[in-house]
Amino acid sequence: MNKEGVGGEGSVESLPAEEVRRGLKISTIEGASATIHGNLTGGSIFTQFLLTRGADDFYFAIMGGITTASNLAVLIGAFLSRKVLTKKGIVLVFSLITRVIICLTVALPFIVPSGYVLYSVLIAITVATILGSIAGNLWMGWMSDLVPRRIRGRYFAVRNRASMVAAITFSLIAGWFIDQFQAKTERGILSSALSVFGKPPFVSANLPYAFLLLYSVALIPAIVCAFLLARQPEPMRYYYFPNESSSFKESVKEAFSNIKFRRFLFFVCYFSFINSFASPYWMPFYIRNIEMPLQTIAILSALGTIAGVITIRTWGKLCDKFGNKPVIQLTLMVTTVHPLLYLVSTPNFWFPIYIDFISSGIMWNGFGLAVFNILLLVSEGKQKETYFALHSVVTTAVSAVGCFISGFLIKIIPPVYIGNYVLSNVQIIFLLTSVLRFTSLPMVNEIDEPNVKPPLYLLKNLFSAIRPQTASTEKSS
Template sequence: MAQKGPIAFPAGEPARSQRVSIVEGSFASVHIAVSLSSLVTAYALMLGANDFHLGLLSAVGAAGSLGALAGAWGAGLAGSRRRLVVFAAVAGRALWTALCVLPFIPLLPGWRLPAFFSVILLSNLLVNAANNGWLSWMTDLVPLEQRGRYFGRRNTVLGAVSMAVTFASGKAFDWFKAAGRPEHGFALIFGLAVACALVSGLILARQWEPAAALERPAPVHRMFGSAFRDPGFRPLLWFFILWSLATSVAGPFFGAHMIKNLGMPLGVIAVYSIIAGTVNLLVQPLWGRVIDRLGNKPVLVFNMLGIFFLPLFWLFAGPGFYLPIWIDAFLTGIFWPGFGLATFNLLLISAPEGDRQPYLAVQNVATGLSVFLASLAGGALAKWMGGVHVRFLGLDLVNFHLLFALSSLLRLAILPLALRLPEERAGSVGALLDLMGNKASQAFSESLRSGVMVVRKLKRK
């Protein structure tokens, strides 16, 4: 439970720990980027996964959100958020060492996939236990008025690292695959990711932790009851639940579509991350400043409108024709960073200070359950529609395309709920559009003024 009242910071804090967090996060991002990349889908396919298994892979990862409940209890038992976070994060990511050796272990047919899913589940349980305490910890280290700018800057650095790692790991795997040794490629890439996770843990242990009243949380049913009854937190909680359902019904299959149906090498797939990541680097700090000026809600709603269209671009891509996917990557780099930063800040604001850690645990578990159910449903639908080919407006649509379209419609249906989310002193979407228009007008005027000055100088010459 986070400390109540003002925090007494020692000399140099919290600025020193904020810098430490960026360095630590850079190393952690290596493992995170690998674990969230298409490499994991390719690994599952190598082990013989079908479309349902790909949905199950996402569902198993989401089931790890139950670790957040253990994290809420474990911090009190450990007597320190830092102690729990460092142990759980390092242990969870170190489990990927098992995936390095799994392809080389002689197992009975059919046992490799269950072993793979078991590692993913245990890893996510531990990492989610760490994430809950980390959120509470960072909330104490970053004052409210700095969060937009700080997390915008931190996410920009981590995004650059993730982009580089995704591209390098994809190219490395393609080389090993071309050489007929994909298992060795996975072992090398996953092994390096684990090594970076260990370095991250060593750095995280040096981050200062404010004193906190770490008490054992209430029983689980009371934690959920309190969160769902809280009028300041309940709307945001339902938003996370429904948004997770809308996105996760198709989420596991974008990477699979690129590999199975479009025949894209992982090095080419990594170009998607490079485009999105490059735009992210430019846009993320801007969204942070906009949030500090206008609040989170207008940024959330504006970016939701853009995110609604993104899955539809995938309907137009085909083998050798990737332009719609590159357009989606560019727009992803614009809309998703603002959405993520706004929802992250709203979560920290809406969770009451005295009950922040159990509230965050409830949100994590509820969202994870939504992802679990939606991923299973998506996997079942993908397998059931495995032989479907629909001709529509000149497009050849398969099972994954239909899931992409469904996800797009579900995202739009949640917009009214986003408009009703409470936030004090938040501006409107109209104010955001006015701000963007003013900035664009200023940029145009400055460009025009510079052009006129250049012309005048040329005339003088």
């Protein structure tokens, strides 16, 4: 086995090609298994569980802030990645503990006094998030060593596609299952058939047991992930860090002395801060305010994901042709409208939510790609990883603060009555988010990017840019 230098920070063992191929196959299956676990226990399923335990908007805001802040534990992972020779053991143990803790949260109502259930869940999820963040950071380093650079794009496209199929399939199954317990009446032939054994199972009184069963099933993919991680090969890395502390301080100083990076960081921090005002409330709004079934949410999420996958290449072309700044401005203008759709949505009128899911799947993909491209552009010097870490840490911190502030705002904002129309405090937060997103548009102009076109130029030439070119057009150009 060979050793290859990596960034002047050490060397990494080069595995035989057969071992690499085996590792990539294992990782693809592991990614799908992890996605299955996440879709059985997270998202709308977990939100529904919290709502059944009496969680209110303030609770969701505080949970959003604490769990977001817990992601700062990624710094611990970054520190460990420079100190340990092997990441496999930590990733395996921490990720398994994380998933087991998540599965056990639905058992807390059977163990903890009812008045302490939500507090216990908050503590459990915080611990799980911290351990998961550490494991995630180390896992990224592991995969960076395992996946050959020349095929990373293609490999992760395949891995993500497998995970997407798993996400769509199991989110629909989980949503359908929990939905069966939402009504207080019997549900269909299956419930009638099972009622011969006693009380019909698909009634709301049995919802706690439904969560317990679903999360117990989720333990299976959690164990499968641990088994696969144990079998996935890991190249051994050897480190040498002369004057490491001094080098890190210098790289941080270098990053903050970079005016291009500071301007970019100011924009993403402001946007992350204002966007976090509404982030804790989207899912509770679907379930509680407009009474949308979980399987409908799963279908809309799948459609949004598919729309994003279909259009991501188009966004790449637009970024290359017109620049990243106009793409950010275009997507911001559209996503500024999204929160306004929630002002007119009711239990009998879901159409605006349909628009939001599809449009969000398209627009946020373009926004994220353009922001990532600019981050790469403004990151200069030898220690680019420092720029990435600072971007992640600072945006995470301000997002957590935004969630906390939003939680206190939701407590003091009263509903607004306009004739027979009532604007709830959550909808006022959505309205505020829309206005604040609009205020971030001028900040994009301060970002340094050479040779970009104005956003109006992009709009005028949008359809001609994404239209497939004919052979004659390509020849003449």
